[in-house]
Amino acid sequence: MASNFSRILSSKQRIGVLTFVGGSVTAGFLLHRQHVGAAAPVRRSYPASADYPDLRKHNNCMASSLTPAIYAKLCDKATPNGYTLDLAIQTGVDNPGHPFIKTVGMVAGDEESYEVFSDLLDPIIKERHNGYDPSTMKHPTDLDASKIHSGNFDPRYVLSSRVRTGRSIRGLSLPPACTRAERREVERVVVDALAGLHGDLDGKYYSLTQMTDGEQQQLIDDHFLFDKPVSPLLTCAGMARDWPDARGIWHNNEKTFLVWVNEEDHTRVISMEKGGNMKRVFERFCKGLLEVERLIQERGWEFMWNERLGYVLTCPSNLGTGLRAGVHVKLPLLSKDPRLSKILDNLRLQKRGTGGVDTAAVGGVFDISNLDRLGLSEVQLVQTVVDGVNYLIECEKRLEKGQDIKVPPPPLKQFK
Amino acid sequence: MPFGDAHNQVKMKFSSEEEYPDLSKHNNHMSKVLTAALYERLRSKQTPSGFTLDDIIQTGVDNPGHPFIMTVGCVAGDEETYEVFKELLDPVIEDRHGGYKPSDKHKTDLTSSNLKGGDDLDPDYVLSSRVRTGRSVRGFCLPPHCSRGERRAVEKLSIEALASLSGDLNGKYYALKNMTDAEQQQLIDDHFLFDKPVSPLLLSSGMGRDWPDARGIWHNDNKTFLVWVNEEDHLRVISMQKGGNMKEVFNRFCTGLTKIETLFKERNHAFMWNEHLGYVLTCPSNLGTGLRAGVHVKLPNMSKNAKFEEVLKKLRLQKRGTGGVDTAAVGGVFDISNADRLGFSEVELVQMVVDGVKLLVEMEKKLEKGQSIDDIMPAQK
Numbered sequence: 001m002a003s004n005f006s007r008i009l010s011s012k013q014r015i016g017v018l019t020f021v022g023g024s025v026t027a028g029f030l031l032h033r034q035h036v037g038a039a040a041p042v043r044r045s046y047p048a049s050a051d052y053p054d055l056r057k058h059n060n061c062m063a064s065s066l067t068p069a070i071y072a073k074l075c076d077k078a079t080p081n082g083y084t085l086d087l088a089i090q091t092g093v094d095n096p097g098h099p100f101i102k103t104v105g106m107v108a109g110d111e112e113s114y115e116v117f118s119d120l121l122d123p124i125i126k127e128r129h130n131g132y133d134p135s136t137m138k139h140p141t142d143l144d145a146s147k148i149h150s151g152n153f154d155p156r157y158v159l160s161s162r163v164r165t166g167r168s169i170r171g172l173s174l175p176p177a178c179t180r181a182e183r184r185e186v187e188r189v190v191v192d193a194l195a196g197l198h199g200d201l202d203g204k205y206y207s208l209t210q211m212t213d214g215e216q217q218q219l220i221d222d223h224f225l226f227d228k229p230v231s232p233l234l235t236c237a238g239m240a241r242d243w244p245d246a247r248g249i250w251h252n253n254e255k256t257f258l259v260w261v262n263e264e265d266h267t268r269v270i271s272m273e274k275g276g277n278m279k280r281v282f283e284r285f286c287k288g289l290l291e292v293e294r295l296i297q298e299r300g301w302e303f304m305w306n307e308r309l310g311y312v313l314t315c316p317s318n319l320g321t322g323l324r325a326g327v328h329v330k331l332p333l334l335s336k337d338p339r340l341s342k343i344l345d346n347l348r349l350q351k352r353g354t355g356g357v358d359t360a361a362v363g364g365v366f367d368i369s370n371l372d373r374l375g376l377s378e379v380q381l382v383q384t385v386v387d388g389v390n391y392l393i394e395c396e397k398r399l400e401k402g403q404d405i406k407v408p409p410p411p412l413k414q415f416k
Numbered sequence: 417m418p419f420g421d422a423h424n425q426v427k428m429k430f431s432s433e434e435e436y437p438d439l440s441k442h443n444n445h446m447s448k449v450l451t452a453a454l455y456e457r458l459r460s461k462q463t464p465s466g467f468t469l470d471d472i473i474q475t476g477v478d479n480p481g482h483p484f485i486m487t488v489g490c491v492a493g494d495e496e497t498y499e500v501f502k503e504l505l506d507p508v509i510e511d512r513h514g515g516y517k518p519s520d521k522h523k524t525d526l527t528s529s530n531l532k533g534g535d536d537l538d539p540d541y542v543l544s545s546r547v548r549t550g551r552s553v554r555g556f557c558l559p560p561h562c563s564r565g566e567r568r569a570v571e572k573l574s575i576e577a578l579a580s581l582s583g584d585l586n587g588k589y590y591a592l593k594n595m596t597d598a599e600q601q602q603l604i605d606d607h608f609l610f611d612k613p614v615s616p617l618l619l620s621s622g623m624g625r626d627w628p629d630a631r632g633i634w635h636n637d638n639k640t641f642l643v644w645v646n647e648e649d650h651l652r653v654i655s656m657q658k659g660g661n662m663k664e665v666f667n668r669f670c671t672g673l674t675k676i677e678t679l680f681k682e683r684n685h686a687f688m689w690n691e692h693l694g695y696v697l698t699c700p701s702n703l704g705t706g707l708r709a710g711v712h713v714k715l716p717n718m719s720k721n722a723k724f725e726e727v728l729k730k731l732r733l734q735k736r737g738t739g740g741v742d743t744a745a746v747g748g749v750f751d752i753s754n755a756d757r758l759g760f761s762e763v764e765l766v767q768m769v770v771d772g773v774k775l776l777v778e779m780e781k782k783l784e785k786g787q788s789i790d791d792i793m794p795a796q797k
Contacts (some may be wrong), residue, residue: 018645044570046565047565050564050565053564054629057593082424083423090625093626094625094626095625111456177423178421181434181436182430185430185434235619241474241477242437242477242478
């Protein structure tokens, strides 16, 4: 974009930047990230007021928080990788949103985005995550699955159990901003680490660019295959660039542990199985995640994590744990009860159809999962789902017997 | 999506090999030209506004193409793109524009009186006539790269210039984001309204950003002269009317364009133009004249004739369905237009369409009577 990057013509930095043009090793300047400050100011051809987006018809978290003043303050900043505010908000400018569904409306291009653009991202995070204030609070991480109790559901009701999250590789840009080489590096690092998994986690990687028709069909039949994003929320953020280069799917031989590489995040990690043994699903989830973390650390890499934000992912909605633990559960009687929404709200759960987000429930079968992501640990969130689903099953059983059900009390306010 | 030079410097810490796109399944002009060696030579460059090689080629990387349709696979972000990246764009231009060499000069001729005939195409066959082109305002970045401030400045300038048109060119501007439902319906009924691009060819290059900010449609009261602002190019200019009087359409086209250019110059803005590439537009396929002159013409018998394609090729014409590019012909009605854009002047291209369509209608009439068309087969133009 014209105005953002004209700084090469103006500042004293010109000499410094021009020395990189020859392709020499630039480790010193660009990899040096002791302080996460912005890069040198970006010169614009137009004042901030001329470039400020028209958000009058918009309804997303970015539009709610991006005042002209904040825009003016941040529009000249860039992360050390050169990611700018305009790039971060493009998806929210291009997708005004819906009166009933409030999308986030911005993404991070790298780990530093959350620092450099904190004046905008902190209020967005607060709005999206129930008042969690990244400037003052700490996020707890807890992957000790042994703490889960009562996590084996009645299989007459719970058809399947699943836990997913994402992980980003520190030092490499995120999907909206990564170069082809960075994306390929993510693939290399992750596939290398996954190759070190053994036992029930022994598995195989299928690159999207190289899979055979047979492999593709099998992955579709297993419901493992992900396709190029079509949602404009994602494509406007630049996440689909260079598709399908460096994208792929890894899964264990038992088909209970699955990793997506370079889809919406560097990695998406999924543990799942038929039936109601959520505790076992979560045990495998934690074991797999911790093992992968150990394997990448052996090679000198680590996940993006900090105590303000927990695990750092592309979308601010997935910060903290990035965790969605859910079940497919049969609740035909409860599904017709007008109190269901309130019950779910108070249990801190959300319902979706079994096709995932934005689908409808079919035959009284719902996808029930945790609402929260940040400010509560993985163990806390999974326990919330366990307790909540057990409660819903109790309600269904009571309704089957013609008994009445109670709406549970709302939880204590968490972040005030 | 355009990232610019700071991001480009980050890429330089990786080797060219690590960054070079995988083009093994690709079939577009860019993929045919961009070898690994060329990528290495060009990847550290950028235009003064910060447009880089990866910005240029993103659309071609994301859209491998089709075995039968050759897309261009690259776009310009500003006027300087064609200079800074000439090592890539010159061969692309040469492939796309019939061997046009880096040393060739392009002739511009908007003197419509130089057109011979064109006012007598048989209206029983020729249903409508249309001429379109594009113009870019010098000093502003092009749709893949412009900031919101720039795009709005182009819109403001265009509104001011168009507001000064008078007589049969007196008209009104409709901003996409401000139009009423009634205005929108009228524009749809008139077939004037353009919508947000859905083609991934366009979206991958960043042209859809900030939609519908600073986009709009201007047309004259007579609905025969239309200007699109900030769609695929800064300006797209269209002259059209029912029937076969291409001469009148072209007269209005030239008059209108020349007036608009004068009005811009009065405000100290020129159109992007040079003697090698003619008018500079976003897509290399539209360089030179950027002109597509065409008719909707009924050719049911010709369309079933084995020699149809050959005739079109010889006449330097192309066919499309009446929905525009990538649509099929319905009821034997085709959109027939010039295949060339660069290396021929505006008058020359419209002349080819006028002469060629006249011949096609003649052939159609012969086929109707069961006669052969062999004796009036044209030579290769």
